[in-house]
Amino acid sequence: MPELPEVEVVRRGLADHVLDRKITEVTVAHPRAVRRHVEGAADFAARLIGRTISGARRRGKYLWLELDAADEGEDAVLAHLGMSGQMLIAEAGRADETHLRVRMRFADAGPELRFVDQRTFGGLSVHPLIQAHGGGLVPAPVAHIARDPMDPAFDLDEAVAGLRRRRTGLKRALLDQTVVSGIGNIYADEALWRARLHGSRPTEGLTRGQGRAVLGAAAAVMAEALTAGGTSFDALYVNVNGASGYFDRALAVYGQADRPCPRCGTPIRRDPFMNRSSYTCPRCQPRPRNPHP
DNA sequence: AATGAGGCCTGGTTGC
C-alpha cells in the first residue's frame, strides 16, 4: 500500500532513471489508467511525445514528472499509485507485466518506463503546474493537497492547528490529505500508537502537545520506513512494493491483531473503521470517554 | 462549508 515513504522511494528511482530523457512513444494499454486525463488516451500520449523529463517531484502520495521545464503553466505527468500502482523501469523487450497499463519509450532506446497497476485505483494524467494553496508549484489536481512532513517547508505548528480546527476523529483527520498529506491507514495507526492516542479521540479536544506528538510520530515512522525501503530494491526496480523488508519487522500495531503490543504486551486489537481496519493497543491507547463516532 | 458515506477495482484468503 504505497503511502509517503513508498512513493518517495519511487520518486528517487525515477529521478535516477528517467531524468533528461526524451519520450518518443507512449502506449495506453488500459483506458482506466488515464481516466483522470479527461481529454482521453490519445491526447495523453500526444502531450508526452517529444517532451523531455526534467524533474521528479512528490507531494504526499502524489508524484509527478516535469516536462521540459518547471515554470508555471508548464506541463507535468501526474502519477498516483492508488493501492497497487507501480512505476517500473524495464529493459526494452522484457515480457509485459499482466497488469501493464501505460508504457513510455525514450529516444535513447534505453530502458522503458511502465506503469503497472493491478487494481487500477491509480493512474496517470497530464496537467499544467500551478501555485498550490499552501505554496509551491504543483500539478492542478494537487493544489488542495497539504504539504507532507518530509517537505522542507512543512510547518508543524500550522499542521497541528489544522488538526485542532477539524470537528472529527483524530484518525480521520490524519487521513485527510488537506490537513497533512502522505499519511495512510498504516502510518496513521503506527503514529497513533507511538503517541499513545486513540484514533476516535475528538480533534477539538486535542492539546497542542498531543497534536505535535502524533504528527511528530508520523514523521518519524515514515522517515524510518523510507530508510528501510530505500535499501531493499535493485537498480532497475523502481517500486519497492510497500517496503517489504520494513513491513515485517517494524510495524508495531498495523496488521498485528492478537499479537502482543511491543510496549506492554497487551494483545493488539483490530476494529472496523471506515470500511477498513484500525489496529490499536487497548492499554496504551484507551478509547476516549467521548469518542468521535 | 464541512463532514461522512459509498463506489471504484482484482487477486488472495477464508468459510461453508
Add this chain to the structure above:
DNA sequence: TGCAACCAGGCCTCAT
C-alpha cells in the same frame, strides 16, 4: 473441492 463472500484501502463524487 468449488464457489461465494470477504478483505486490502486511496481518493473522488455525492449527499447531508
